[in-house]
Amino acid sequence: MTQEPKIQNIDPSMKSSAGDSLKGTVQVPGDKSISHRSLMLSSLAVGESRVRGLLEGEDVLATAEAMRQMGADINRSENGEWRIHGVGVGGLKEPADVIDMGNSGTSTRLILGLLSSHELTATMTGDGSLRGRPMKRVITPMEQMGARFMTRRDGRLPLAVTGTSTAQPLSYESPVASAQVKSCVLLAGLNTRGVTTLKESVATRDHTERMLSAMGADLMVSDHEDGSRTVSITGPVTLSPIDLDVPGDISSAAFLLVAASIIPESDVTLKNVGMNPLRTGIIFALKHMGADITLLNEQILGGEPVADIRVKAARLKGVTDLPVHPSTMIDEFPVLFCAASVASGTSRFTGLEELRVKESDRIAVMAQGLKACGVSFTELEDGIEIVGNNGKVKGGGHIDSHLDHRIAMSFSILGQMAQEAITIDDASPINTSFPGFKNLMQGLGASLD
Numbered sequence: 001m002t003q004e005p006k007i008q009n010i011d012p013s014m015k016s017s018a019g020d021s022l023k024g025t026v027q028v029p030g031d032k033s034i035s036h037r038s039l040m041l042s043s044l045a046v047g048e049s050r051v052r053g054l055l056e057g058e059d060v061l062a063t064a065e066a067m068r069q070m071g072a073d074i075n076r077s078e079n080g081e082w083r084i085h086g087v088g089v090g091g092l093k094e095p096a097d098v099i100d101m102g103n104s105g106t107s108t109r110l111i112l113g114l115l116s117s118h119e120l121t122a123t124m125t126g127d128g129s130l131r132g133r134p135m136k137r138v139i140t141p142m143e144q145m146g147a148r149f150m151t152r153r154d155g156r157l158p159l160a161v162t163g164t165s166t167a168q169p170l171s172y173e174s175p176v177a178s179a180q181v182k183s184c185v186l187l188a189g190l191n192t193r194g195v196t197t198l199k200e201s202v203a204t205r206d207h208t209e210r211m212l213s214a215m216g217a218d219l220m221v222s223d224h225e226d227g228s229r230t231v232s233i234t235g236p237v238t239l240s241p242i243d244l245d246v247p248g249d250i251s252s253a254a255f256l257l258v259a260a261s262i263i264p265e266s267d268v269t270l271k272n273v274g275m276n277p278l279r280t281g282i283i284f285a286l287k288h289m290g291a292d293i294t295l296l297n298e299q300i301l302g303g304e305p306v307a308d309i310r311v312k313a314a315r316l317k318g319v320t321d322l323p324v325h326p327s328t329m330i331d332e333f334p335v336l337f338c339a340a341s342v343a344s345g346t347s348r349f350t351g352l353e354e355l356r357v358k359e360s361d362r363i364a365v366m367a368q369g370l371k372a373c374g375v376s377f378t379e380l381e382d383g384i385e386i387v388g389n390n391g392k393v394k395g396g397g398h399i400d401s402h403l404d405h406r407i408a409m410s411f412s413i414l415g416q417m418a419q420e421a422i423t424i425d426d427a428s429p430i431n432t433s434f435p436g437f438k439n440l441m442q443g444l445g446a447s448l449d
């Protein structure tokens with residue numbers, strides 16, 4: 001009689017309970033946005049690129065695999081350095097199989113820009129979260145450049161795209177403030193003869209512009225008085241290889257900035273964190289709430305500003321007038337909501353409609369979790385108003401994280417302050433952006449099982 005294989009049930013949940021203060025010096029993993037772009041752009045360069053400190057999270061590994069499927073030679077050496085031999089702009093080959101982008105919106109939207117301007121047909125899918133996210137925002141400009149799409153209802157994944165090597169240059173005004181839309185159009189412009197222009201109503205993270213310029217692209221960036229930005233690229237472009245050290249991800253650092261601020265007597269230093277001025281909103285927001293944050297060793301590394309950040313526990317107060325545009329801290333709102341829950345006074349966050357179309361509806365899912373943890377709030381169409389509980393939170397909630405890494409990490413931080421432990425249903429999505437999160441937190445003194 002043959003024995004049936006045993007199915008091992010590995011419990012993906014995580015329990016977060018009040019522990020010690022956080023103390024120590026750590027390095028958070030590499031910046032996700034820069035890591036994606038380094039793999040995509042060096043796959044299009046002529047010659048060998050070298051990248052150190054690449055984020056080895058699932059989202060970035062999905063980008064690496066997609067670029068391999070299109071002909072790039074991408075290898076990780078034993079010392080952790082990544083070596084990429086590009087195929088040259090215009091040289092991507094048709095993938096032989098479906099490209100699976102996992103949980104990653106950035107991979108999907110940026111790679112659609114590349115596929116649209118190459119003579120090939122490709123199919124793309126992703127996990128349950130990604131298949132629910134809007135893709136029309138990139139399909140619309142790509143269709144105007146000449147690509148053709150077949151998609152599920154409302155432009156959702158899975159989809160098929162047929163690109164063209166004779167794409168038409170486009171002048172496009174993006175209806176959403178999105179670095180992904182901007183980057184998609186600029187990447188399509190790489191292999192398009194003529195000037196492709198993207199206008200955004202507010203300047204969003206500019207890692208694509210910085211890296212393209214460093215690799216020799218002919219790029220024009222104009223910042224306007226009203227905060228909007230226009231970027232033009234003249235194609236076709238020949239890209240030189242890069243040699244890059246990826247800075248730590250400020251979006252990952254944010255969890256520690258909030259944790260060390262709200263857990264009494266904490267004192268944590270984060271080494272070498274990216275300080276791109278279009279990403280530092282969380283620092284201004286927390287300081288505005290009374291956080292004790294100091295920047296040290298500020299320098300430029302690989303074309304991006306970086307610094308060490310020291311954060312010590314402080315009494316936070318609520319905030320109703322965030323001093324920054326939401327796009328400068330778009331992924332940091334879930335954990336900022338946790339900070340607001342234990343601050344003194346009421347906080348009000350608005351203008352956050354984009355949060356509803358991330359890996360989950362981050363307003364609704366955070367609201368659900370905060371309710372389960374005894375926090376008082378009012379959900380708004382484009383944000384949330386949270387009544388701070390003055391240094392305490394009841395906790396005890398069972399959190400449904402909806403395949404969203406940032407929700408899982410946010411509640412694991414709140415649990416460190418809670419009177420009753422908080423349980424997160426599935427902590428595995430954390431690997432999309434912050435592999436090693438649990439160990440790093442435990443090393444600083446957090447109580448996570």
Ligand SMILES: O=C(O)C1=C[C@@H](OP(=O)(O)O)[C@@H](O)[C@H](O)C1
Pocket residue numbers: 032033034106177178179180181183205330331354
């Ligand atoms: O360009 C990027 O690397 C990203 C841009 C942002 O998305 P949007 O452009 O959709 O705002 C952000 O939320 C995402 O995590 C990464």
Ligand SMILES: C=C(OP(=O)(O)O)C(=O)O
Pocket residue numbers: 059103104105106107331358359406433
């Ligand atoms: C929104 C995020 O990523 P993406 O859009 O790449 O899935 C994120 O990391 O919070």
